[in-house]
Amino acid sequence: MSDELRVNTDMNVNRISDEIWEIPMSEKSGMLVPARIYATRNILQSMDSGVFDQVTNVACLPGIRRYALCMPDGHWGYGFPIGGVAAFDAQDGIISPGGVGYDINCGMRLIRTDLTLADVQPHLERLMTELFRKVPAGVGASGFVRLSREEFGRVMTHGAKWCVERGYGWHRDLIRMEEGGCIEGVDASVVTDHAIQRGINQLGTLGSGNHYLEVQVVSNDRIFDLATAAALGITGHEQIVVMVHCGSRGFGHQVASDYLKVFEKSMRRYGITVKDQQLACAPFRSPEGQEYFSAMNCAANTAFANRQVITHQIREAFATVFGQSAEALGMELVYDVAHNIAKVERYPEGELVVHRKGATRAFGRRRGSTAVARGRHRA
Amino acid sequence: MAWTIRWPEHIAMADAAFEVDASSAEEVVRGATEALLQSLANPVTVSGGWERSIERTDVDLSALLFDWLSEIVYWKDAAGVVFREAPLTLVHEGDVWLLRARLIGAPVDYQTQELHADVKGVTKHLYHVSQDAGQWKALVVLDV
Incomplete structure (x- = not known):
């Protein structure tokens, strides 16, 4: 069995771990951060070419922090891939309807x-x-x-x-x-x-x-x-x-x-x-x-x-x-x-405008006043 | 009818896309209009009774078509109608394209009309209107 990674893109996709893959900034002119895709090897290899193109386009948007992200069910969307997540600095970053989706708060x-x-x-x-x-x-x-x-x-x-x-x-x-x-x-x-x-x-x-x-x-x-x-x-x-x-x-x-x-x-x-x-x-x-x-x-x-x-x-x-x-x-x-929304959230890096398109947030239990904590059912 | 409509299935997985080939700018707009009306409902199953006259101008034909198609989607929701036909004329005067159209349809009726997809809007994904060697083409992706 060949270990060669076969993905639907000419860009270099580097393995960070078994479930995290990274497209470096060198792969597209204008990228301000790397793009990261969360997927197993099999899932990554089955992703359509639009995912790689779109997630690296997102990495070029002003004020993006750390990574342009794509979740395991990522697929081609309008602007952002569906399953795309990106955080922008609330002071000098942008907000984009393409990162939210047309069906707001779907x-x-x-x-x-x-x-x-x-x-x-x-x-x-x-x-x-x-x-x-x-x-x-x-x-x-x-x-x-x-x-x-x-x-x-x-x-x-x-x-x-x-x-x-x-x-x-x-x-x-x-x-x-x-x-x-x-x-x-x-x-x-x-x-x-x-x-x-x-x-x-x-x-x-x-x-x-x-x-x-x-x-x-x-x-x-x-x-x-x-x-x-x-x-x-x-x-x-x-x-x-x-x-x-x-x-x-x-x-x-x-x-x-x-x-x-x-x-x-x-x-x-x-x-x-x-x-x-x-x-x-x-x-x-x-x-x-x-x-x-x-x-x-x-x-x-x-x-x-x-x-x-x-x-x-x-x-x-x-x-x-x-x-x-x-x-x-x-x-x-x-x-x-919601899985189509942009929200202002506070992280150690500061206040960020987090765009989630076809992606939901799921904070851990230590994260105080979050939607998940507030909505949690009690046994 | 001087246009052809194709419905490529590989472009928009959960949505809908159509390509129109036509011999003139006016025909490509007519073809795209017909494709959108068909996306919403089978026009022959829709009676008349509801009508709007619409006039739009733009220096950019691509922008004009986008706005016109978006307006059809708007009336579908705002008036709760689907459409039988949309006779139109398109003229190029100086730098400006002028579209005059009548949008004809009837309130949605589940009993008598063959209804198709509830299109939410026209998108700019891969959207283009182009002319090559006298042949006009339009590609439109609809968000459903």
């Missing part, structure tokens, strides 16, 4: 139940029909929540909190979400009318593409850490759980598109050049950068709200089909986490 949430496959199987068709009825998907889907512009403004600023206040969820749901389902201190006035018009009727809708609502079964042989799983309410024995993958829908896309346009123009003024149009960016501290950050957070809050309204509808569907309340069915939220 994320996953998992809802547990006390039901088993045996409980659900006889009612599956009715349950699916009810879920399809209550959670619209596909082209032109609009949700049951009808909002005035003023009220939609509150969704943008209060996220999932707005939902719980309106009865679309339980207060304890909020502690099981990244940021408690609400990024505070956002300014909704920076969101364009176009974005609002696209988003105002979409609360509680899934969209299409790779977004989904799945009723899943947890088998015992798929639980790798019984104690942790139990603490999260996952007990196995053919347990039924519901997973949701969606984000800020057309609203978030419009926010990203609006600010890509703004940044394409302002980059000249700031003397920034990028390797790919979809890496258009602005200095984080610039007026344009701050406005995008606020608009992005409005979209992130709207995505938290979207998944919360969907959760409410899922609970209603189950309650209707099984003739018991969602509480009685044990339909607790396990966790909700």
Whole structure:
């Protein structure tokens, strides 16, 4: 068997460890830091060429710190690879919609139940029909929540909190979400009318593409850490759980598109050049950068709200089909986490604007007031 | 119809892409418009009733087409409609391209329309409009 590394790039890819690979700065003109890919040898060799090109493009962006990173599931994306992570200095670095993704705060949430496959199987068709009825998907889907512009403004600023206040969820749901389902201190006035018009009727809708609502079964042989799983309410024995993958829908896309346009123009003024149009960016501290950050957070809050309204509808569907309340069915939220977002985080290096695209944060237990710590379930 | 549309599957894994070849700038815009309408729904299953007249100008045809396609996606969400057709004219006056179009469609109806993907937007990934030896080409990647 040959030990020769066969990757989809002409660039040198050096082994740092069995799971970390590095493309040195010498491999592309303009790289300010090396690029690092977390992958086994087999995974690395199966990555598409876009990953290597895109992660090294990210390494050229102003203010990047330490490395441009790509996670093991990295694949070609718009601007950043999906699975791309990069941190930029909050004082002299940039913010880029390409590092967040068009679907701002696209994320996953998992809802547990006390039901088993045996409980659900006889009612599956009715349950699916009810879920399809209550959670619209596909082209032109609009949700049951009808909002005035003023009220939609509150969704943008209060996220999932707005939902719980309106009865679309339980207060304890909020502690099981990244940021408690609400990024505070956002300014909704920076969101364009176009974005609002696209988003105002979409609360509680899934969209299409790779977004989904799945009723899943947890088998015992798929639980790798019984104690942790139990603490999260996952007990196995053919347990039924519901997973949701969606984000800020057309609203978030419009926010990203609006600010890509703004940044394409302002980059000249700031003397920034990028390797790919979809890496258009602005200095984080610039007026344009701050406005995008606020608009992005409005979209992130709207995505938290979207998944919360969907959760409410899922609970209603189950309650209707099984003739018991969602509480009685044990339909607790396990966790909700974003995988398309930029956040300001404090590290030993200082304040950094961490872009995660198709990647989630998972801090260790010593990291105090983090989303993971706040959302952690107790046994 | 003086354009051809291809749907390369290798370009955008979870999304959609189309390439248009046409004999003129106007036809390449018509072809790209048709491809986008088809991405959303089968146009022949969509009745009329909803209509917008849209006019756009730009010195850059590539930017003009991008904005026009983005506007179609915008109306899909803002008005909750899909489209039957979008008759248009494109003229080049001096340095400026002028697009005049009518966007014709109907509110989304799951019972009567053959609905396709819920396109979120037009992307700039690999996006280009070009002319070579009298033949026009456009490549568009849609985020779904």
